[in-house]
Structure formats: C-alpha cells, structure tokens
Amino acid sequence: MIRSFPFAFVAALSAAVPALAQTATSEGAARLTEVFQTYLGKTEGVVTVTPSGDGYVVAIDPSKLLAAAGDAASGATVSAIDFEVAELGGGKWKVTQAGPASFSVNIPGALTLDVQAESYDWSGVYDETLKAFESSEGVIAGLTVNESITQPGQPAMNVSYAIDKLDIASAATVATGGVDATANYTVTGLTETFTVPPSDGMPMPMDVTLTADSYVGDSKISAMRTGELLDLWAWFVAHPGEAAIKADFDAMKSGIRAALPFFDGMSGTGTITNLAGTTPMGGFSAEKADVVVDVSGATADGKLHEKIALTGLKLPEEMMPAWVPPLLPHEVTLDFTFDSFDLAAPAQILLDEMKPEGKLSDEVNARLMQALLPDGTFQTTVAPSNVTGNIYSLSLQGAMTAGPAAPMPVGSALLKATGLDAVMKALETAPPEVSQQAIPVIMMARGMAKPEGTDSYSWDVQMGADGKFTINGVDMSAMTGMGAQ
Secondary structure (H helix, E strand, C coil): CCCCCCCCHHHHHHCCCCCCCCCCCHHHHHHHHHHHHHHHCCCCCCEEEEEECCEEEEEECHHHHHHHCHHHHCCCEECCEEEEEEEEECCEEEEEEEEEEEEEEEECCCEEEEEEEEEEEEEEEEECCCCEEEEEEEEEEEEEEEEEECCCCCCCEEEEEEEEEEEEEEEEEEECCEEEEEEEEEEEEEEEEEEECCECCECCCEEEEEEEEEEEEEEEEEEECHHHHHHHHHHHHHCCCHHHHHHCHHHHHHHHHHHCCCCCEEEEEEEEEEEEEEECCEEEEEEEEEEEEEEECCCCCEEEEEEEEEECCECCCCCCCCCCHHHCEEEEEEEEEEEEECCHHHHHHHHHHCCCCCCCCHHHHHHHHHHHCCCCCEEEEEEEEEEEECCCEEEEEEEEEECCCCCCCEEEEEEEEECHHHHHHHHCCCCHHHHHHHHHHHHHHHHHCEEEECCEEEEEEEECCCCCEEECCEECHHHHCCCCC
C-alpha cells in the first residue's frame, strides 16, 4: 500500500464517535467509515476501514473522487494513502504511520507532484475535545519532492527538494475560544533546485540551486476554531458543486460566520544555517538567515509583522565591475509591522452582503474600506533595521501613520550612517553616470546630518499632521513644497 501521512484526513476523528470496542470489530469499522465520509464524501471506495487487532487500518483513495468528477478531472491521478487508528478511551485516538512513504499527483496540463521518503515514522494522539492532535512527533528521512506546475501559455515551473532528515513535533491545548497549537521542526541537509522561466529581461530560463545545512523553526497558532472549521469543511463536502452551494447559501455564510476569526494569531520563527545558492550568474551565501512572521486572524486588532536578518552574506562578484564589491552588504536586517486595521468588521459586512449571484456594489466596497480602516489610517512601524558592509553601515527605525483620512503621512524616523567618506571614495571609480549622481546626493545628505563622531552621522526626521517636514530640527517644508497650504 502506498503511504503518506494524511494530515487533513485524520481530522475526521473530531466527530462524536460512539465508543468502540477495545478489539476492533466490523461494526466499529463501519462507524469510523461514516465519520470519515463526513469529511471526504460518500463516493464508494474513497474510504476503507479494516479491523486490525486492537485498531483499524484506514485507507483513503482520492482517485475515486477524481473519477466521480468526470471530465473536470480527466487524466488526473492521486495515489492512495493509509494509516492506523486505535481508540485510547476518553475521546482520544492513537494515529500512526511507519515505513517508506510515497505520494503522487498528476493533473495533465496543470500539475505533477511526486513525494518519496526512504523512511517515515509518525505518531500522534488525537483528542475529540480539542478536535486536534494533543501531541505528535515524527521523523522523515531521505525525503524528495519533485513538482512541475504548468499554466496556459507559460513554460513549466519545475521545483525539486531533497531533505536528509526532518524531525517534527506538535502539541495542542484548550484555549479561550479555540485551541492553542505549537509545532517545532528541524530540517537537516536541505537542497532545492528550481527553474526561473524566461522573461523580457531574461530570454533564457535560469536554473537556481539552494542548499542549507539546517533549518530550525517553531510555530504557534492561538485560539484556532478547530471545531467550527471542521464543521465548515463538512458542510462543503455535503454541498459539492456551485449549484448546491448557491441553493443553501445562507447556511454557508452561517458556517463561515461561526468559524470567524478562524484563529486569533499565527506566528513562526526560523533559522537557516549555511544557506548557499548557485546561479548562472554566480553563487551567493549567508552564514545564517533568521525569519520571523506574526499575523492576526480576522480580528479587530489586525497585524502583520515580518522580519528577516541575514548575516555573513556573500553576493556573486564574478560578473560585477570592480567598484561594486566594496559597496556590497554582508549583514541585512529588515523588520516592519503593519497594524491599526480591522479585519473582523469587513468580514461581517462581506458575509451580510454576499449574494449567490452578482458583484458587490460600489457602496458596499466603500463600507468595506471604511470598516478596514475605522480611523481612516493604518500604522507602519520599522523596528531597528540595518544594512552593513565592509566600509559602511546604515540603520533605520521609525513609525508612520498614513491612509485616506491623513492628507499627509505623520510620523518620525531616525536614520544613522557611518563610512560615508569611504563610500564616496569607492564611488569615484564608478562610471560617471553613477558617480556624478550618487556622490552629490551623499554630500547633500551629510550636510543635513548631525555628526555623531568620526564619519558617523544621524538624521532625525519628523513629519507633522500639518505637512511640516523637518530633518534634525530644520524645516524642509519650504524646500520641498510641502506643509500647510
């Protein structure tokens, strides 16, 4: 039997299942089949549950669903998957998979996907109360993924991954309004190869290979509405096709409304070590890459935070003019946040106004925008961010409020720089069209700066609601044409 762990499918155990006997029976298998069919449909042969000792072997054959789709899925194939389920009592279930694993999808003219693992060992405990796995852990070794995506009129996008080993663990606990879930994972020996299709600026396709020694990450999702999301999934399964959805449109909206905001927040951090890339134009590398992402659900206090920090950065110098390498950075940090927007109110308006037929009116679209930005503005914050090279450093932090209700952006920023003299000296060897533009700009900026030490400068930028714009206390509004009219 072809194996691949079905993360989505085992969620079907969330339904209220009558207690099954400790020794597996045909009656128990029939009841489990009904549960899985709630989330996968009743097409014959898609779900097969077989008693096996104290548990059950569950086999899922998606190809049966494709066959039922008729011409819409003509030629498409998806390999079967299976796993073992055993009741632990108290509404908890042990789910396991072990052995070599493989999974494939073929949709002619759109997608081919092949996943192989030399070994796969995973187990988890599913809790009906949480409607999630209260714990899980697994190890995958020798994992390869080959994918080809084709869009009409476009060349195929080919992507291949190879991972020596993946260790993953997760946990979930009850929380106010939903379930808090965490996961941590470690990837070792990562290789990715992909082809960048031709474009106007690049007439030939370009092959790119990325490698990394390891990738260690953690993720968290807070107050996820697992029960309501599963109910919504089951509703769509029971209403296949556009006609069925339109016939019970209000029930669909009620299901979505009940599942909102889906989750309160989702965040993740990751560290990649010894990242390296190979391209026809040369190689690049970074000793370490740190990534942070934090987003809200469809809540009133909307937020998006992203941060990336690269250290030990080396860029391809082989094809660069001699004056460029001294100006290249070896450390880069970008850290920004967007907030002060509301995702909850627009979601409710959208559900109120959605109709089976027709587009939203201009009046409704205007109400959506007003609900998204109740104060007519949003906040952008740049946490300390920097670019550092061998001869210079730049840093920036600040905050700005902008939006339809703000005639002019309001905020402040602090910019610091060192090594400007060295940068201008390096630019002296650049072509005139570069040096004659860049050097005067740097000299003008230095003239407006506050000296902080030898070849070290800062710029305190303030932007007022009246349009007044100052740098280090000097009003620049008259020079730029800004300011109150």
